[in-house]
Amino acid sequence: MSSKAWDKIATSIFGAIAFLIVAILIALFGYILTKGLPVVTWDFLTTPSSTVRAGGGIRDQLFNSFYVLFITMIFTVPLGIGGGIYMAEYAKDTKLTGFIRTCIEVLASLPSIVIGMFGLLVFVNLTGWGYSIIGGALALTVFNLPVMVRVTEDALRTVPRDQKEASLALGMTKWHTIKTILVPIAFPSILTGAILASGRVFGEAAALLFTAGLSTPRLDYANWNPFADNSPLNVFRPAETLAVHIWSVNTQGIIPDVEQVANGASAVLVISVLLFNLAARGIGALIFKKMTASK
Amino acid sequence: MKARKWLSFLGLSLLLVILAACGSDDNGSEANGNSEGNEASGSLLVSGSSAMQPLVAAAAEEFMAENSDADIQVQAGGSGTGLSQVAEGSVEIGNSDVFAEEKEGIPAEELVDFKIAVVGMTAAVNPEVGVKDISKEDLIKVFTGEIKNWKEVGGEDQEIVLVNRPDSSGTRATFVKYGLDGATPAEGITEDSSNTVKKIISETKGAIGYLAFSYFTDDSVTKLSVDGVEATDENVQNGDFPIWAYEHSYTKGEPTGLAKTFIDYMMNDDVQNNLLPEQGYIPATAMKVERDAEGNISNK
Amino acid sequence: MKNKELSAQDRLILSKKNRRLDEVRGKIYVTAAALIMISATIAITIFLGSKGMQSFITNGLNIFEFITSTDWNPVGENPSFGAFPFIFGSFAVTFLSALIAAPLGIGAAIFMTEIAPSWGRKILQPVIELLVGIPSVVYGFIGLTVLVPFLRDNIGGIGFSLLAGTIVLSIMILPTVISISTDALASLPNNLREGSYALGATRWQTIRKVLLKAAMPSLLTAVVLGMARAFGEALAVQMVIGNVRELPSSILDASATLTTIITLNMGHTTYGSLENNTLWSMGLILLVMSFAFILFIRYLSSRRKI
Numbered sequence: 084m085s086s087k088a089w090d091k092i093a094t095s096i097f098g099a100i101a102f103l104i105v106a107i108l109i110a111l112f113g114y115i116l117t118k119g120l121p122v123v124t125w126d127f128l129t130t131p132s133s134t135v136r137a138g139g140g141i142r143d144q145l146f147n148s149f150y151v152l153f154i155t156m157i158f159t160v161p162l163g164i165g166g167g168i169y170m171a172e173y174a175k176d177t178k179l180t181g182f183i184r185t186c187i188e189v190l191a192s193l194p195s196i197v198i199g200m201f202g203l204l205v206f207v208n209l210t211g212w213g214y215s216i217i218g219g220a221l222a223l224t225v226f227n228l229p230v231m232v233r234v235t236e237d238a239l240r241t242v243p244r245d246q247k248e249a250s251l252a253l254g255m256t257k258w259h260t261i262k263t264i265l266v267p268i269a270f271p272s273i274l275t276g277a278i279l280a281s282g283r284v285f286g287e288a289a290a291l292l293f294t295a296g297l298s299t300p301r302l303d304y305a306n307w308n309p310f311a312d313n314s315p316l317n318v319f320r321p322a323e324t325l326a327v328h329i330w331s332v333n334t335q336g337i338i339p340d341v342e343q344v345a346n347g348a349s350a351v352l353v354i355s356v357l358l359f360n361l362a363a364r365g366i367g368a369l370i371f372k373k374m375t376a377s378k
Numbered sequence: 379m380k381a382r383k384w385l386s387f388l389g390l391s392l393l394l395v396i397l398a399a400c401g402s403d404d405n406g407s408e409a410n411g412n413s414e415g416n417e418a419s420g421s422l423l424v425s426g427s428s429a430m431q432p433l434v435a436a437a438a439e440e441f442m443a444e445n446s447d448a449d450i451q452v453q454a455g456g457s458g459t460g461l462s463q464v465a466e467g468s469v470e471i472g473n474s475d476v477f478a479e480e481k482e483g484i485p486a487e488e489l490v491d492f493k494i495a496v497v498g499m500t501a502a503v504n505p506e507v508g509v510k511d512i513s514k515e516d517l518i519k520v521f522t523g524e525i526k527n528w529k530e531v532g533g534e535d536q537e538i539v540l541v542n543r544p545d546s547s548g549t550r551a552t553f554v555k556y557g558l559d560g561a562t563p564a565e566g567i568t569e570d571s572s573n574t575v576k577k578i579i580s581e582t583k584g585a586i587g588y589l590a591f592s593y594f595t596d597d598s599v600t601k602l603s604v605d606g607v608e609a610t611d612e613n614v615q616n617g618d619f620p621i622w623a624y625e626h627s628y629t630k631g632e633p634t635g636l637a638k639t640f641i642d643y644m645m646n647d648d649v650q651n652n653l654l655p656e657q658g659y660i661p662a663t664a665m666k667v668e669r670d671a672e673g674n675i676s677n678k
Numbered sequence: 679m680k681n682k683e684l685s686a687q688d689r690l691i692l693s694k695k696n697r698r699l700d701e702v703r704g705k706i707y708v709t710a711a712a713l714i715m716i717s718a719t720i721a722i723t724i725f726l727g728s729k730g731m732q733s734f735i736t737n738g739l740n741i742f743e744f745i746t747s748t749d750w751n752p753v754g755e756n757p758s759f760g761a762f763p764f765i766f767g768s769f770a771v772t773f774l775s776a777l778i779a780a781p782l783g784i785g786a787a788i789f790m791t792e793i794a795p796s797w798g799r800k801i802l803q804p805v806i807e808l809l810v811g812i813p814s815v816v817y818g819f820i821g822l823t824v825l826v827p828f829l830r831d832n833i834g835g836i837g838f839s840l841l842a843g844t845i846v847l848s849i850m851i852l853p854t855v856i857s858i859s860t861d862a863l864a865s866l867p868n869n870l871r872e873g874s875y876a877l878g879a880t881r882w883q884t885i886r887k888v889l890l891k892a893a894m895p896s897l898l899t900a901v902v903l904g905m906a907r908a909f910g911e912a913l914a915v916q917m918v919i920g921n922v923r924e925l926p927s928s929i930l931d932a933s934a935t936l937t938t939i940i941t942l943n944m945g946h947t948t949y950g951s952l953e954n955n956t957l958w959s960m961g962l963i964l965l966v967m968s969f970a971f972i973l974f975i976r977y978l979s980s981r982r983k984i
Contacts, residue, residue, distance in 0.1 A: 194910020286813025456945020
């Protein structure tokens with residue numbers, strides 16, 4: 084065998100691997116969508132789920148998923164951006180910085196079930212909130228924060244140095260430079276990263292099993308008072324999200340149409356993730372246009 | 379501008395005060411009851427057994443349809459969680475598929491037991507094993523791994539595949555205690571979910587597991603009779619079929635207010651005779667025999 | 679005139695004060711955000727550590743026995759708590775899935791950086807992001823409804839097996855391995871490639887002898903991070919692995935992992951009971967393993983040549 088022939092073989096093997104991975108994704112998506120889409124009707128999306136009868140929908144679970152994501156982002160975004168700014172602009176090469184970096188890595192690699200167990204100890208039992216949206220969101224914040232920090236840090240580091248130096252040369256202070264120059268320039272990449280991270284949060288179940296719980300109280304969508312028990316906006320109520328719902332209908336449902344509900348919910352989850360990704364890409368592309376044209 | 383802010387703040391605080399007065403804080407400490415003597419309002423937290431969750435959730439749905447001021451939240455989480463939470467006071471009602479006395483670390487003497495329903499269980503087998511009736515002796519041998527092939531109990535020549543429940547699940551505890559006379563089952567696949575167990579048994583050659591009666595809705599799995607006694611609701615009620623368990627609702631001390639109203643509601647004839655059987659549970663009120671925490675049976 | 683000047687000066691001084699205050703505020707904000715990470719990590723360690731040690735401290739379980747004994751029988755007259763089968767199961771699926779995901783992931787990364795850098799990336803990048811986006815419950819559900827019956831009918835056994843867990847996990851950790859490997863290969867200086875080609879090496883020889891060697895520590899990091907993810911995955915694995923308490927004797931046997939035992943039994947056990955405490959001890963093992971993976975990655979990156 085000549086080295087040329089080996090080269091050809093290797094190339095085709097790598098091509099085959101790439102093809103296989105694309106095929107796996109297409110197969111997964113194809114399966115989920117063909118099984119699930121027939122179930123996803125307007126009715127399915129807008130009726131509450133049933134624990135007993137067939138034909139329940141996923142209205143509340145869908146709302147919960149978005150609401151938990153929203154509350155998580157309220158915590159994560161300011162903290163993550165702050166942490167990212169610190170790591171990119173303020174962190175000196177000290178032991179402390181090294182330690183923070185280690186902490187970020189540890190948090191990023193923690194199993195979500197461990198985060199869920201921590202949430203059960205602290206946000207459910209210690210605080211006395213019981214299963215609640217806020218507990219779930221805080222657990223997901225732990226899970227999502229390292230991602231946000233890394234995204235912000237990377238985005239800030241890609242800002243051209245001369246932009247920063249020009250600002251400093253004009254006598255601007257450091258924080259002012261960060262606030263008015265760096266963050267706005269890095270903002271698109273931060274946003275893209277945040278949306279991609281949202282996709283992960285949206286489908287997370289293990290960390291929520293023990294924190295946001297497996298049930299949803301009867302919600303009255305006309306009640307917008309966030310302190311009322313039956314208001315969808317109340318953060319101290321338990322909330323079963325879509326991903327947790329797939330889990331729970333499989334484990335404890337006695338509804339006859341478990342499979343349909345799970346298929347439909349899976350399809351909705353995957354489509355949501357797809358939309359998140361498209362949004363992130365779309366924003367990325369828009370920004371790219373802005374950065375390259377007419378500057 | 380400022381005035382408006384203050385107004386809305388005041389409005390919010392007023393709302394808060396009113397809500398707090400209704401006793402709808404998170405722990406739902408309903409103990410103080412209602413000033414108006416109307417005991418079907420306020421909020422109530424129920425948690426525990428996943429086997430009971432559908433029943434209690436359905437009862438709660440109907441209850442709330444009749445009493446629009448009441449808000450009952452039924453959370454799952456498992457019997458252990460339910461008992462723990464009711465014992466520590468974080469929920470008013472804790473559901474369990476085992477007696478509180480059977481769980482470690484639960485102050486059973488502080489809890490009041492309401493037997494809401496009865497669930498019958500039996501062994502479920504793959505339809506192709508060719509066995510419909512099994513003696514208890516053989517059942518124990520099958521589950522302890524002494525008998526490894528169905529032909530030894532008069533079935534097809536197929537290897538036996540066991541499907542178990544998690545160690546502490548109430549379903550498993552009941553089946554082991556009354557179906558296997560306490561013998562420890564051999565190792566097999568372990569699944570928490572009745573749906574999954576049913577699916578595995580229906581798809582796997584030679585599989586046997588155990589399910590509550592309510593899951594025998596179609597022919598995908600075969601319901602085994604034990605010692606010639608058919609696994610039916612009537613036989614459980616008469617005390618002829620041994621494998622059954624109570625579904626308990628526990629409260630810490632005597633229930634008051636909404637908790638009491640709701641438990642009474644679950645025990646009334648309408649729920650017991652319509653809602654329960656509809657979901658495959660056996661009404662506790664229809665039982666002709668009783669059982670205590672030690673497992674002693676007596677006639678009612 | 680004078681007034682105006684004064685006020686301008688005043689304004690300047692004032693704005694300078696504001697600036698300084700702003701500066702301090704900004705610094706406090708970002709430092710606080712950074713400190714929150716530290717406190718979160720420490721809080722998790724302390725809480726899970728103390729809760730996880732309870733079964734050894736208050737219940738007097740022997741820690742060595744807990745880790746090495748294979749006898750797990752938490753209910754009954756004299757319960758025994760040997761978690762070794764689950765520890766073994768966790769490691770087994772982790773290593774096996776790494777064995778599958780490493781060549782595939784690194785291969786895909788090579789395809790994206792060396793073979794078709796222009797269009798390969800365009801196609802594979804979104805594919806990877808979508809694979810990451812598929813929730814683990816959905817992976818588990820598909821594993822349960824498609825993979826398990828497929829294995830049962832075509833390979834043998836009952837379908838629920840180490841193999842099923844391995845396959846699901848391999849796909850789940852592929853994106854991690856691919857994206858980090860891609861970064862590693864892309865960051866290699868171009869003169870490495872050019873030098874190799876100048877010496878008359880083919881592309882495959884360049885990849886094998888130069889690029890893979892140079893990027894090896896980073897590629898290992900990619901695989902280890904993937905393993906860390908596999909080790910902690912709970913729901914997807916629980917649906918397909920069978921959750922058996924015995925040590926598997928072949929890859930077609932059902933097994934159990936630490937995570938699956940935790941999710942199966944958490945709800946059925948009462949707070950503070952011995953069995954419940956052992957579940958927390960398993961959680962602690964997961965936490966310790968996370969630290970171990972990070973330490974290992976640290977060690978790898980200290981060996982980076984480039």
